[in-house]
Amino acid sequence: MTSMRRIVLASRPEAEPGPENFRLEEAPLPEPAEGEALVRVRWLSLDPYMRGRMSAGPSYAAPVGIGETMTGQGVGEVIASRAEGLAAGDTVLGSFGWADHGCAPARELRKLDARLPPATALGVLGMPGFTGWVGLTEHGRPQPGETLVVAAATGPVGSMVGQLAKALGLRAVGIAGGEEKCRLATETFGFDACLDHRAHAEARSLRRALAEAAPDGIDIYFENVGGKVLEAVIPLMNDFGRIPLCGTIAWYSGDEGGPDRLPTLWRSVLVKRLSVRGFIVTDHWDRIGDFLAEVAPKVASGEIRYLEDVTEGLENAPDAFLKMLGGGNTGKTLVKLP
Amino acid sequence: MTSMRRIVLASRPEAEPGPENFRLEEAPLPEPAEGEALVRVRWLSLDPYMRGRMSAGPSYAAPVGIGETMTGQGVGEVIASRAEGLAAGDTVLGSFGWADHGCAPARELRKLDARLPPATALGVLGMPGFTGWVGLTEHGRPQPGETLVVAAATGPVGSMVGQLAKALGLRAVGIAGGEEKCRLATETFGFDACLDHRAHAEARSLRRALAEAAPDGIDIYFENVGGKVLEAVIPLMNDFGRIPLCGTIAWYSGDEGGPDRLPTLWRSVLVKRLSVRGFIVTDHWDRIGDFLAEVAPKVASGEIRYLEDVTEGLENAPDAFLKMLGGGNTGKTLVKLP
The missing domain is CATH 3.40.50.720 (NAD(P)-binding Rossmann-like Domain)
Structure with a gap:
């Protein structure tokens, strides 16, 4: 396999966003540089803040450029690593965008606790x-x-x-x-x-x-x-x-x-x-350890519950996203990739 | 002297308040009850919050009733006292309203430090x-x-x-x-x-x-x-x-x-x-001591400065108040009573 798939911002929405604002593209599979890992994404997170990134107005983060991959976090498996401490088969959380593969430096990836379902790192524990x-x-x-x-x-x-x-x-x-x-x-x-x-x-x-x-x-x-x-x-x-x-x-x-x-x-x-x-x-990442220490055991025990709304296939991410903006989802919106 | 003068709220303003919303009245001079002092007011404070008390809308304090004395703080001299710790001639701060005399229980009066001009208790140190x-x-x-x-x-x-x-x-x-x-x-x-x-x-x-x-x-x-x-x-x-x-x-x-x-x-x-x-x-009165301890010496030394805008005579209080609302004052708005 030498190519990957991704969804880019095709145009900025005038008012309500629609499917026409997105485009599915093929792209060459990236090769990890020294210190990086290549990840096959299994779960993509869709979140309301992404609506803000589609527009050019002032916000706390730069907007996605036209023709650029929509931003987003995902969970996947390392398939090639040139990073110390990461090996093929490791399950990691990272910002790969709306894509089925992504490269990232090791410091931007977090290895996940294998005792919990990996997609929880995008929702209840994310x-x-x-x-x-x-x-x-x-x-x-x-x-x-x-x-x-x-x-x-x-x-x-x-x-x-x-x-x-x-x-x-x-x-x-x-x-x-x-x-x-x-x-x-x-x-x-x-x-x-x-x-x-x-x-x-x-x-x-x-x-x-x-x-x-x-x-x-x-x-x-x-x-x-x-x-x-x-x-x-x-x-x-x-x-x-x-x-x-x-x-x-x-x-x-x-x-x-x-x-x-x-x-x-x-x-x-x-x-x-x-x-x-x-x-x-993102201003509070220094407290993520406190959060996980307190809440992860409660998720594992079932004391804290969660719902997930799963759509299959990267190509369906725009529809799932638009549905979520309209309130058509129930629970954390996720896209499952094969 | 058996009577006093006061300014009452004659009507509620429809939009901008005007002189017609106020009325000067004579009233019998009150007699202090046990634990109270009768004060001859020398300085009346006019403050923007009083605009809110003229209207009946929801606020953090009840509005002034029609025909009631406009609320406000003043500084004056005790002329008769039935309260322990207060004697004729003491200079005190209290809530006497827009009036040239007022009665109050001792716990609602504060004896002022004689080293500073008494009107500072209504402005820079008030x-x-x-x-x-x-x-x-x-x-x-x-x-x-x-x-x-x-x-x-x-x-x-x-x-x-x-x-x-x-x-x-x-x-x-x-x-x-x-x-x-x-x-x-x-x-x-x-x-x-x-x-x-x-x-x-x-x-x-x-x-x-x-x-x-x-x-x-x-x-x-x-x-x-x-x-x-x-x-x-x-x-x-x-x-x-x-x-x-x-x-x-x-x-x-x-x-x-x-x-x-x-x-x-x-x-x-x-x-x-x-x-x-x-x-x-008023939610922070527990810190007034800290404030005075820090700031009163700086006012006394001239390190912290203040301006006062003084109008003479209770009958001129409405005009001074309306002028202040329009920004026509410079510094703390005070009414000086004879």
């Missing part, structure tokens, strides 16, 4: 799970008896946040799209309640339902969506509430549906003495 | 100065070499923030209304630069001037105004910037002038990993 853990523990400052709200409650971030909050003695209220996800949130992940945002066209209606589900108000709003949910939540925040903010995916997806006016929000932050903290998980 | 100190030190987390921006730079909050920031080795950029205030900001208070917001009708223009005055970006935006200044500042914030938020007076004054869209702001908080913290000085 960037999304770590995002939930670090945002809740470092910025959320959870206290027993408090109430937490998180959207995308069955996703890999929201389900981690909800399970950690429950274990810490908080009331956890999820928001998810559809009755089936709401059922999973309460039955699989132990949320005290979960609201279907699709049943509430307007923030006002969602707010009324939230007020019932969170009768003592909201102390922590783990913000990963923005839009209608943010608008519904703000008036219910308790004094001295915390808002760890790691995503605004609703605003990518065109949900401009009456977001609260800026003066109203700003004044609420003052009047309620809220603490809003933007964070990006 | 609530405004303490607001600047607590917001900067607790929420701003200033580091030498960083850049700070604060509006109302010659006011009692902004001038405290700027002087503290300079003493801590930061670059301090002020914003004020008019060339004269900008000159005072740099010459009297030591700001490195001060921009006249009246010279910039649009946030975009103010932003360009700020970018020149803060060539390394902004690490701390001490937020006391909102509006156009907020819009100008946000794109210039550095990663991991801090925004202590204690006021939004621009939005009281009808400056809706193109505030940034909420999704843009929220996404900036994420992308730049900003920390926004609403705070109200």
Whole structure:
């Protein structure tokens, strides 16, 4: 085999991204340089942040260039190594992009613990799970008896946040799209309640339902969506509430549906003495060891659960990604490669 | 003398408050109950937060009722005391409202240090100065070499923030209304630069001037105004910037002038990993002793300077207040009573 397959950004989306923004290409199989390993990718992770990389606007990372491979993390097996400490057959985590093979220097690869399914390194024990853990523990400052709200409650971030909050003695209220996800949130992940945002066209209606589900108000709003949910939540925040903010995916997806006016929000932050903290998980890699030490045993024991939404074949990655942006996935979105 | 004078809220403002919202009244002079002192007020403090108390909307404090005395702090002399530890002639700080006399229990009065002018207890060493100190030190987390921006730079909050920031080795950029205030900001208070917001009708223009005055970006935006200044500042914030938020007076004054869209702001908080913290000085009274211990000697020595804008006569308090809301004051707004 001398070639590989990859998916490149064909064009930038004008509004909603579509299949036309992606292109499947063949490319020569790279050869590992000294210190590098060549990896055959078995699992590709699809994550909401990739939507941001498709656009050229200012962000915390440079956008993907037109004609460049879409960025992303994957798990695979080393098939050739010129790196000390890595041998053919090792299972590693790395940033190979949307591709079936990739080369990387050894320092950018992490050998995986063989006792857990390798794809967990992309979800519950990967960037999304770590995002939930670090945002809740470092910025959320959870206290027993408090109430937490998180959207995308069955996703890999929201389900981690909800399970950690429950274990810490908080009331956890999820928001998810559809009755089936709401059922999973309460039955699989132990949320005290979960609201279907699709049943509430307007923030006002969602707010009324939230007020019932969170009768003592909201102390922590783990913000990963923005839009209608943010608008519904703000008036219910308790004094001295915390808002760890790691995503605004609703605003990518065109949900401009009456977001609260800026003066109203700003004044609420003052009047309620809220603490809003933007964070990006990559700033916190120094804590990944603490996260894995605490959470990996709980995943192994089943105390912390997770759901995966698996699509087969690299060529189907764009469709799986678009489905995820529309909320059509359930759990961590993965592409399985042969 | 058996009567006193006070100013009551005659009606709630529809938009901009005006003189018609206030009424001067005579009232019987109160008699101190057991444990109380009767105080003849010599100095009344006028502060932007009082604008919020005139409206019935949700806030951190109940609004003033129609026909009730406008709330406010004052400094005066005890003229009759039934409280242990307080004697006629003592100079005290208390909440007497917009009135020339007031009764209060001893625990709500603070005897003032006779070595400093008594009106400093309402400004540089009072609530405004303490607001600047607590917001900067607790929420701003200033580091030498960083850049700070604060509006109302010659006011009692902004001038405290700027002087503290300079003493801590930061670059301090002020914003004020008019060339004269900008000159005072740099010459009297030591700001490195001060921009006249009246010279910039649009946030975009103010932003360009700020970018020149803060060539390394902004690490701390001490937020006391909102509006156009907020819009100008946000794109210039550095990663991991801090925004202590204690006021939004621009939005009281009808400056809706193109505030940034909420999704843009929220996404900036994420992308730049900003920390926004609403705070109200009354939550921090436990630190007033630390503040006075640190700052009172510096005021006495002249190391920390202050400006006062004094109006004579209780009957002129409404005009002085309205002038302050329009930015027509320079320094701490006080009313001197005979």
